Amino acid sequence: VARSRVSRDDVARLAGVSTALVSYVINDGPRPVAPATRARVLRAVEELGYRPNHVARSLRAQRTFSLGILVPEVGNPFYAEVAKGIEDEVFGRGYTLTVGNTQGSAERRRSYTQNLIERRVDAIFFDFTGVGPDELELLERSGVIGIYIGTIDELPDGVRHQLPSVTMDGEPAGYEIGRRFVDQGHTRVACIVSDFPPPPMSGAPWRRVEGVRRALREASLDAVVVSTGQSLEDGYRTAAGLLAADDRPTAIFAFNDVIATGVLRRAADEGLVVPDDLAVCGFDDIELARFLQPRLTTVAVPKAEMGSLAERTVVEALDRKLEPDELAGRDLTVDLHLVVRDSG
Amino acid sequence: VARSRVSRDDVARLAGVSTALVSYVINDGPRPVAPATRARVLRAVEELGYRPNHVARSLRAQRTFSLGILVPEVGNPFYAEVAKGIEDEVFGRGYTLTVGNTQGSAERRRSYTQNLIERRVDAIFFDFTGVGPDELELLERSGVIGIYIGTIDELPDGVRHQLPSVTMDGEPAGYEIGRRFVDQGHTRVACIVSDFPPPPMSGAPWRRVEGVRRALREASLDAVVVSTGQSLEDGYRTAAGLLAADDRPTAIFAFNDVIATGVLRRAADEGLVVPDDLAVCGFDDIELARFLQPRLTTVAVPKAEMGSLAERTVVEALDRKLEPDELAGRDLTVDLHLVVRDSG
C-alpha cells in the first residue's frame, strides 16, 4: 500500500496531465475540464487512493475550516449540549471542532486561545468560559473571529460589545424563584453559587442570585449566599454545611442543576423530604432534571438555541468574509423561563 | 494593528537577520544562535506580535500535533470522561483534540475518519464507537495511527489485533450481577441493552448480558432482553413497557447508568420501591450514580485509566516515530468490578 505518500503530483503523472487539472477535477472548478481528461484523472485518483492534504490546502487558502470551542468542563452535560449543537451543525459544512477544557482557569483559557489562533482556526467559540482582555487582544491582532456564549455576568464591561455574543440574563428567572420561595412562606433561604476559582471576572454578584434577593427583599427578607465549585460533590458538601446549622434554610437555590443534584442527595441523607422540609431549585434544565427524584424545579436555558445562534453568526461571517470588527455589537439574547416540577 | 499578516519574513527583516535565525530562536534549535542576535530577534518578535503559523509548520513537519477522537455521544458523561482524560493529558504536550460525534452512525464514523485523516491528525481515538473494516482500510492507506477504546463486543473479529486497543469485557461483571439477582431470589429479570442503530457490528449479544444470563442459567433461569436507545428517555420508556406487564420483572439490569436512571424514574412513577419491589443495576459507574435516589448499584469502569492507557500508547508511538503496524497487537485490558449501593 502506498503509505500516504500519494500526492497530487503522483496523480498528475499517472493521468498524464498537469497538476492544475487534478486540482480542477477534485474541486470541480474553478475552470472546466474536458470530460475525457476528467475521467482519466478520476481513474488515477481511484487507483492511487489519493486524498487531498487538508493542511496544504489550508496553508494555501488561508482558511482551515476548523473551529475552536472552549468549555469550562466537557463532563458537564450543560456545556456539552451547546458544543454538540454547534458540532452537529457545522460538520455538514465541512468544519471540524477542536475543543478545549479550560477547567475554569483563566490561564488555560488564554493559552488555549493562543494555541487555537496559531493553528489558524477560522473562529473560536467561548462557551460559558468568560472572555477577558487577554483573549480579546489575541483575537484582535490575529484577525480570528471570536464569539461569546454564556451569561452576561461573565463578560467584563471592557469586553462587552467588543465581540459578538449570545447571552442570557439570569436576573428575571432568579426573581421568579425568589417570589416562589416567598409565596411558599420560606424565611430562611440560601443560595449556592458555583464559582470556578477565580470568581467571575466582573467581580459582580451573579445576576440570577440578584434576582432571587430582589424578590426576597420585597418581602423584607434576604438570603445567605455561599460559594462552591462545579461538581456534584461540591453541591453535596455545601448542602451538608448549610443543613447542619440550627437555623438551617428551608429553601435552597442552587446555581445549576448539577449542584442541585448534590443538594438533593444530601437532603435525602439528612432524612429531609423535598419539598416539604426543604425546597430546592436549580438552574439550566439539563435533561437529567426531570428524571431526578424528586423532579427538579429549575430554569430552562435554551442551550441548543444558543449554540445555533452563535454558529449561524459565525458561519455567515465566514461565508461572507466579514472582518471580525464588523461583528462587534452583534449581541443576541435568549430568554429563560421557570420550569416548575416537584422539588420546590 | 498588523492583522495576522506578520510572518517570519517580517521578523527577519526587522531584526536584520535571516529567516533561518528566526526559526532557530523560536524553536530553540536545532542550531545555536549568538545571544546578541537572539535578543534582537526576540525584540522584533515582541514588537510585531509575531506568532508562528502552525499550519505551515505542520505542512513542513508532516505532523500536526493534533489528535482526533470519535465519540458516540458527547452529551453522555461516560464517553466525555475518557475524552477528558485524554485531552487533559495531551494538552500539556502541545496537542489539540478534535472531537467528532458519530451518533452511533457507521456512516458518520467513516466520514469523520476520512475527514480527520485528510486533516492529517497524528492519531485517532475511537472512543466506544466500534471500528469497522472501512476505518481500518482508511487508516492503513494513510499511515495514521488509530486506537480503539471500548468494549470487546464492538470489535469485529476481522478488526481485532489489527490496531491497538484498550478494552474491557463485561461478562464477568455481568455474571456477578446475575449471581446477585439469583441470591436475592429474583426469578423474573430483564436486561435492557442499548444499541445505537444499527446494532453492534459483531452481531453478537453483548458480553455483559451474556454474563448475567450465565449466572441465571446456573439457577435454571433466564432473562428477557429488550433493546433500546441511548437516552434517559429511552430508559424511561423501555422500563414503562417492561413494568406494565402482569408478570413484570422484579430485577432489571440496565445497559448503562444513563438507562438505569430512566428506569429508576419510571419505577418511582409506578410507585415501586427500589430495591424492595424492583432491583436495578446499571453499568459504567458515572459520577452521578452515587448521587441518585436510591444510590445506584453498578459496575465501575476505569474511564480515566482507559483514556490514559490509550493516550500513552499513542504519544509514545508518536515520540518514537513508530509505524502504525508496529502497534498492532498492543491490546490492553482493564478490569471491572461491581459497586454495590442501594438500588439492587
Place this chain on the structure above:
DNA sequence: CTGAAAGCGCTAACAA
C-alpha cells in the same frame, strides 16, 4: 482546454 510556475509560512540541509 491545458501546462508552467509562483507562492502560502515554515524548517533544515547546505554553504559560507
Place this chain on the structure above:
DNA sequence: TTGTTAGCGCTTTCAG
C-alpha cells in the same frame, strides 16, 4: 555564527 534555498502539497494566475 549566519545566510540561502529547496521543498512540504496545494490553488490559481498567466501563458500557450
